[in-house]
Amino acid sequence: VTHVLCNAHHLRELERVVEDDGHQWAKSLQKLLLDINQDVHESNGVLAEFKINEYKKQYRKILDQGEEECPKPPAKEAGKRDRQKKDFSLNLLERLRDFESDTLRFMTEAIVPFTNNQGENDLRMTKVQQKISGCFRSMEGARIFCRIRGFLSTCRKNNVNPAQALRDLFQGKFPAFMM
Numbered sequence: 001v002t003h004v005l006c007n008a009h010h011l012r013e014l015e016r017v018v019e020d021d022g023h024q025w026a027k028s029l030q031k032l033l034l035d036i037n038q039d040v041h042e043s044n045g046v047l048a049e050f051k052i053n054e055y056k057k058q059y060r061k062i063l064d065q066g067e068e069e070c071p072k073p074p075a076k077e078a079g080k081r082d083r084q085k086k087d088f089s090l091n092l093l094e095r096l097r098d099f100e101s102d103t104l105r106f107m108t109e110a111i112v113p114f115t116n117n118q119g120e121n122d123l124r125m126t127k128v129q130q131k132i133s134g135c136f137r138s139m140e141g142a143r144i145f146c147r148i149r150g151f152l153s154t155c156r157k158n159n160v161n162p163a164q165a166l167r168d169l170f171q172g173k174f175p176a177f178m179m
Contacts, residue, residue, distance in 0.1 A: 005102045007033055008115035010092075017089045025066035026089070029096070032058055036107050037114045045110030052107055059104065066093045125149055 011033065017026035036055050040047060047055070070093050073084040086094075096103060106112045129136070129145060136142035151169075155162040158177040165175045 002105065002109070002112075003102050004105050004112050004116070005099055006116040007037070007103065007106065010096070010103065013088075013092050017092060021087075021089050023066065023069045023089055025062050025069050025093075028062045028065065029059070032062060036104070040107050040114070047107050055107065056100075056104065059100065063093060063097050 011030055014026040014030045014033075017023050018030070032055070036047075039051065039055075043051075066089075070090040071087060073086050073090070106114045126146065126149065136145065151165070152162045154177060155165045155175065158175070160175050160177065168175065
């Protein structure tokens with residue numbers, strides 16, 4: 001298993017940095033990530049090695065620009081052991097630098113998506129159910145809930161109306177994706 005960071009989250013966080021802090025590096029990085037994603041789609045999943053290296057250079061150049069734009073935390077007072085509080089944009093910048101390969105993995109491995117939104121969407125209802133009731137009353141109830149949610153998610157992914165699929169299922173008919 002290889003770790004990957006969600007670029008949809010990065011785009012939202014970069015937008016916050018642009019809007020709240022006015023940093024141009026964040027706007028440039030947003031554009032670069034979207035351009036890379038478009039290029040990956042056009043090349044059917046994986047970029048050529050020279051293109052990957054070119055994009056990595058651009059990525060690092062933008063992060064270097066971010067280093068110049070982001071305010072550094074004030075010097076720590078003598079005798080204090082606490083870590084210095086950094087602002088949001090500096091934390092984001094450091095995370096993007098430290099986890100560059102996890103951020104850009106979508107351009108080097110075909111099975112890695114640009115975002116993990118689909119995975120989050122598939123898990124969201126289970127978490128909502130747990131928050132509302134605090135838990136599932138039984139393991140069997142949890143299994144039934146997951147089976148139904150999995151069926152509905154598969155319907156959506158196959159462009160089958162979930163309500164119609166449930167109606168058909170109760171009438172003994174199966175959707176085409178089950179055959």
